[in-house]
Structures are given as C-alpha cells and as structure tokens.
Amino acid sequence: MDRFLIRTDGNNNACEEESVVLNENEDVPKTNRRKICSSWIADFSDWLIKKETAAGDEELFCKVCNAFLKVSSGKSDLISHKNTQKHKTRSICITNGQTTIAEQFRNNTRETRLVQTLELQLSAFIAEHNLPFSCMDHLSLFLKKSIPDSKIAQQISCARTKTTNLVKNVLGPTQFEYLCQLLRKKKFSCVSTSRSIYPTRNHCA
Incomplete structure (x- = not known):
C-alpha cells in the first residue's frame, strides 16, 4: 500500500x-x-x-x-x-491506598525488612516442598496466634495470593537468574538418555 x-x-x-x-x-x-x-x-x-x-x-x-x-x-x-x-x-x-509488592520492598526500615524476609522464607518453603499456596491462609494466622510477643510475626500479611506472586514474580525469576549465572561459571555434566515410553526421543539430564 x-x-x-x-x-x-x-x-x-x-x-x-x-x-x-x-x-x-x-x-x-x-x-x-x-x-x-x-x-x-x-x-x-x-x-x-x-x-x-x-x-x-x-x-x-x-x-x-x-x-x-x-x-x-x-x-x-x-x-x-x-x-x-x-x-x-x-x-x-x-x-484504595494499596501498594504493589515492588513498592512494599522499597521500605528500608529494619523491622519491615525482617517481615519481608520471613514472608519470602515462608513462600520459598511452600514452593520447595510443593505445598498448596492455600496453606498460607492458615499458616500466617497460626504464627500470629502462636507467637503473640513477636512484632515480626504479628506483621505477617502473606496469604495465598501474595505467596503466589512472591513465588512467581520474585523468587522464580531471581533463582532462575542465579542458576544461569552458576551454569555460566561452573562446569556441569549432560547425560543423554532415552525413555522407554518415548524410545525415539532423547532427553538431557
């Protein structure tokens, strides 16, 4: 045209x-x-x-x-x-006065950083052990009731939605980049194998 x-x-x-x-x-x-x-x-x-x-x-x-x-x-x-x-x-x-996850992590107060670290650790625990994200709906409340004298535990606000976003948007990309950097600097082995289910396909492990 x-x-x-x-x-x-x-x-x-x-x-x-x-x-x-x-x-x-x-x-x-x-x-x-x-x-x-x-x-x-x-x-x-x-x-x-x-x-x-x-x-x-x-x-x-x-x-x-x-x-x-x-x-x-x-x-x-x-x-x-x-x-x-x-x-x-x-x-x-x-x-509504809500903040995004990225904005929440810009707060540099020590107490807030400790809360954020705890929420990340709990999210990583859920992902590492392949537990359902819905567990966090109960775990965060359980920690608040079990540790009433802890200011850090009382400020946890990490249910299934926030845990899902932390794993997918924070922990996932960060660990992926860390793994890429590790593979670039260190030697690793590749094993080529074929599975009996798909004998014509080769897989690397």
Missing part, C-alpha cells in the same frame, strides 16, 4: 500531527513519529507524563503501570491503554 498523509487540524496548534501509514513490514521513520500533544497529558494528567528515555528522547510514560507507552495512532492508543486490565487493577490499588 502506498504511503498517504493525513493532517488533523485542531484548536491547539501544538496538536497538529502527521500520521503516516506504512506497510506492516516497514519500520516507522524517526521523522514520521507522532508528536506528543500537550492536550493528551492534560486529559490524562492523573497518570500520564512526559519522561526522558535512556536514549535521551522524550516519550509518554504511565505512572500507574511504570512503563513507557508507544503511541502510533494518537489519543486512541492512550484510551486503549487506560482500558487494559493491568492499568485498571493498578489504578484501583492506588485509589
């Missing part, structure tokens, strides 16, 4: 933009990137800002999702992002 040019005129001169439609396999040239319109930031001021990237370019940034946004179709892209499930969920958490 040949390129064609669409010019949209608005009340604000800063909103005059040029949109170039290219083939799917064709990259958008830097000269044809959609300009950031100041009215977009005004319309979505509660979560949208301009922020400088590592390359030194100014891009639109979502404060709620903590991510840069790629805008190719204009304001419709921002509306689509606003309606995503991730953005809605995080917006509700912020409105």
Whole structure:
C-alpha cells in the first residue's frame, strides 16, 4: 500500500500531527513519529507524563503501570491503554491506598525488612516442598496466634495470593537468574538418555 498523509487540524496548534501509514513490514521513520500533544497529558494528567528515555528522547510514560507507552495512532492508543486490565487493577490499588509488592520492598526500615524476609522464607518453603499456596491462609494466622510477643510475626500479611506472586514474580525469576549465572561459571555434566515410553526421543539430564 502506498504511503498517504493525513493532517488533523485542531484548536491547539501544538496538536497538529502527521500520521503516516506504512506497510506492516516497514519500520516507522524517526521523522514520521507522532508528536506528543500537550492536550493528551492534560486529559490524562492523573497518570500520564512526559519522561526522558535512556536514549535521551522524550516519550509518554504511565505512572500507574511504570512503563513507557508507544503511541502510533494518537489519543486512541492512550484510551486503549487506560482500558487494559493491568492499568485498571493498578489504578484501583492506588485509589484504595494499596501498594504493589515492588513498592512494599522499597521500605528500608529494619523491622519491615525482617517481615519481608520471613514472608519470602515462608513462600520459598511452600514452593520447595510443593505445598498448596492455600496453606498460607492458615499458616500466617497460626504464627500470629502462636507467637503473640513477636512484632515480626504479628506483621505477617502473606496469604495465598501474595505467596503466589512472591513465588512467581520474585523468587522464580531471581533463582532462575542465579542458576544461569552458576551454569555460566561452573562446569556441569549432560547425560543423554532415552525413555522407554518415548524410545525415539532423547532427553538431557
């Protein structure tokens, strides 16, 4: 499809933009990137800002999702992002005063770090012994009742949902990266074998 040019005129001169439609396999040239319109930031001021990237370019940034946004179709892209499930969920958490796991781990007080360490250890114990995450619904309450004089135990707030997120989003990626680093630095053995169930397939152990 040949390129064609669409010019949209608005009340604000800063909103005059040029949109170039290219083939799917064709990259958008830097000269044809959609300009950031100041009215977009005004319309979505509660979560949208301009922020400088590592390359030194100014891009639109979502404060709620903590991510840069790629805008190719204009304001419709921002509306689509606003309606995503991730953005809605995080917006509700912020409105209700809740914090994400990453934000909770930014607190540097000693007591909070001890609570976080205990929650990580309990989550690792659940994963290591292949126990159901629902165990944490009862274990956290059990520890609070069993150790009433411990400030650390009384602050545990780690049920099945938080345990699941800690294992999948914190412990899992961290241990995977640690294992990769270990395999890069130390020698290990590979054994090729075939199972009787699938005699044509080889497996490495």
